[in-house]
C-alpha cells in the first residue's frame with residue numbers, strides 16, 4: 001500500500017514547537033481542577049504581564065487571544081465619545097494583513113480602508129496616514145508585518161503617530177515581536193502617545209495558539225474601554241496558569257526563538273539559492289512576493305505543504321521544523337520551480 005502523503009500546515013504562523021515543558025505542566029496542573037471556574041476577570045495574567053513589562057496593571061488588558069483583544073479595542077474605538085457617528089466607522093490598515101482585522105472590523109460595523117505595502121513588504125505609512133478621514137475610528141499597523149515579516153523601526157512608528165490625529169485610537173500589533181532582532185521600545189511609545197495601544201499574544205513565539213490568550217498595553221485611558229469589555233470567566237484556567245509560567249521561561253523561549261531564526265534563515269537561503277523571490281523576514285514566516293511566489297505556493301500545495309496565498313500579491317509560508325524545511329526545499333529543487 002502507498003503510504004499517505006504528509007500534509008504540513010504552514011499556513012497559520014503557529015510555532016513549530018510545542019509549549020515549553022514547564023508551561024505544559026502548569027496547564028496540565030490547572031486542568032486537574034477544571035471543575036472550578038477560573039478567575040472572574042483575568043487579574044492574575046494581567047498582573048503577570050504588567051510585572052513582565054514593568055507597567056502598572058491598569059495599563060494592561062487581557063483577552064482570549066490577540067483576536068479577542070482587537071475585537072474589544074475596535075468595539076471601544078467605534079463607540080468612544082468623539083468617534084464618528086454620521087457614517088459607519090472606518091478602519092485604516094495596510095493590506096494584505098492578518099485576516100482578523102477585516103473580519104472583526106466588518107463584524108463591528110466598520111468599513112475597512114486598505115492601504116498598500118512598499119515593495120520591501122513594509123506598510124506604506126504615508127499612505128496609511130493619508131487614508132485617515134473624519135470617519136476613521138481606528139488605525140491598525142503590524143510590526144513585524146503579517147504577511148511579509150517587515151519591521152517598522154521606532155522612528156517610522158513615531159513618524160506615523162505624529163502624522164495622525166492625537167486622539168485617534170492606533171493599534172500597533174506586535175504579535176511576532178519576540179522574533180524581532182531589534183524591537184522598538186514600545187513602552188516608550190505608549191508613554192509618549194496616549195492614543196496608542198500595543199497588541200501582543202502568547203500564540204506565536206510562546207507556542208500557545210490553542211490556549212487562547214493575548215494582551216494589549218497602553219496608557220490606562222487607552223485600555224480602559226477594552227478592560228471594561230473583558231468577558232467574565234473569558235480566560236480559561238489553562239490560559240491563566242500558562243501566562244506566568246510562559247513569562248518566567250525567558251531562557252528556553254530565547255532558545256526557541258534562536259532555533260526558529262536559524263531555520264528561517266536556512267529556508268530563506270535555500271529558497272534564494274534556487275531562485276525563489278523571498279523578502280527578508282523578522283517573524284516566523286517568509287513571504288514570496290508576486291506571481292512567482294503564488295506559483296511556488298501552488299507547487300508546494302501539490303506536494304502537501306499548505307501556506308497562505310494572497311491573491312495578486314504573494315505567498316506566505318510559516319517556518320516549521322528542519323524536516324519540513326528540507327522537504328520544502330527538496331520539493332522545489334525537484335520541480336526546479338524558481339530557476
Ligand SMILES: Cc1ncc(COP(=O)(O)O)c(C=O)c1O
Pocket residue numbers: 012013064065066067068098100142146173175200201202203209213214
Ligand atoms: C498580526 C496578527 N495579529 C494578531 C493575531 C492573533 O493571534 P491570536 O488571536 O492567536 O492571539 C495574529 C494571528 O495570526 C496575527 O498574525
